[in-house]
Amino acid sequence: MLTPEEIATYKEHGFLPGRQMLSDEEATDMREACIRTCGVEWENPGRRQATNRLKPYLLFDWAADLVRHPVILDHLEILMGPDILVFHTTVWFKEPQSLKAVPWHQDATYFGLSPFEHVTAWVALTPSTEEMGCMQFLPGTHGEGQLLHADKPNPDLMLSRGQTIAKDIDETGAVSLIMQPGEVSFHHTLAIHRSRPNTTDEPRIGIGISYIPTRVRHVGETRLSATLARGTDRYGHFDLEPALGEEKSDAAAAVHADSIGRFHKASEAIPEMGLVH
Numbered sequence: 710m711l712t713p714e715e716i717a718t719y720k721e722h723g724f725l726p727g728r729q730m731l732s733d734e735e736a737t738d739m740r741e742a743c744i745r746t747c748g749v750e751w752e753n754p755g756r757r758q759a760t761n762r763l764k765p766y767l768l769f770d771w772a773a774d775l776v777r778h779p780v781i782l783d784h785l786e787i788l789m790g791p792d793i794l795v796f797h798t799t800v801w802f803k804e805p806q807s808l809k810a811v812p813w814h815q816d817a818t819y820f821g822l823s824p825f826e827h828v829t830a831w832v833a834l835t836p837s838t839e840e841m842g843c844m845q846f847l848p849g850t851h852g853e854g855q856l857l858h859a860d861k862p863n864p865d866l867m868l869s870r871g872q873t874i875a876k877d878i879d880e881t882g883a884v885s886l887i888m889q890p891g892e893v894s895f896h897h898t899l900a901i902h903r904s905r906p907n908t909t910d911e912p913r914i915g916i917g918i919s920y921i922p923t924r925v926r927h928v929g930e931t932r933l934s935a936t937l938a939r940g941t942d943r944y945g946h947f948d949l950e951p952a953l954g955e956e957k958s959d960a961a962a963a964v965h966a967d968s969i970g971r972f973h974k975a976s977e978a979i980p981e982m983g984l985v986h
């Protein structure tokens with residue numbers, strides 16, 4: 710699964726490059742289902758990300774299966790222990806020849822979670838190369854703590870206000886996570902990363918699943934919801950989202966709207982949370 714050397718590498722670098730976790734068939738089926746359900750963006754007035762690309766696991770069976778994928782959870786269990794919540798999920802969909810990009814940032818800035826134990830599993834559903842705008846990481850930067858981010862609005866950026874790290878970034882040593890469909894990478898919530906535009910004629914699709922151990926809590930006043938993916942929740946920091954198991958039913962849509970609504974409400978108190986993931 711993960712060797713002691715790989716665990717040490719995660720701790721040292723703040724990320725683990727992609728490794729095959731979905732079978733070819735699973736990756737193909739999920740890519741097709743993702744394009745069918747999330748290829749066209751639903752309206753989300755005033756928001757950067759379409760609602761069907763946020764927490765799709767509450768709406769669509771393929772995404773509900775993905776966030777509970779046993780191989781992904783087996784890896785996470787090694788990194789964070791046996792009790793695991795899905796806090797959030799974003800479909801990072803870069804259309805062919807898209808200028809969409811994500812500036813240098815730390816995920817922790819947008820989630821208001823404490824302590825900083827959140828791990829993102831990024832699942833490639835298409836190839837993700839440098840030309841397609843793959844993620845790039847600065848190794849070891851998760852050790853720098855939470856850095857100040859500043860708004861640099863730009864309609865091409867996939868973060869709402871173009872929030873990016875305020876200080877000048879030394880890009881020397883940046884590592885590109887080049888991935889193939891079905892591969893999954895992991896990154897620490899404080900690891901500095903970015904992604905650039907997709908200059909190819911093919912879409913680049915990745916799903917960023919935000920996992921936290923149940924001991925992590927949200928620091929804002931709004932009570933948020935999350936999905937128990939494995940283990941037991943002995944803390945009760947979140948309302949647990951039901952697994953409805955029906956594609957796009959009215960009940961699923963209501964749970965999804967409630968969850969996203971709480972997330973947006975929380976973002977009024979923690980502005981950085983707003984509209985991002």
Ligand SMILES: O=C(O)CCC(=O)C(=O)O
Pocket residue numbers: 801811816829831842843844902903904915917
């Ligand atoms: O998919 C991308 O291009 C960016 C993803 C990202 O920043 C993240 O998952 O934290």
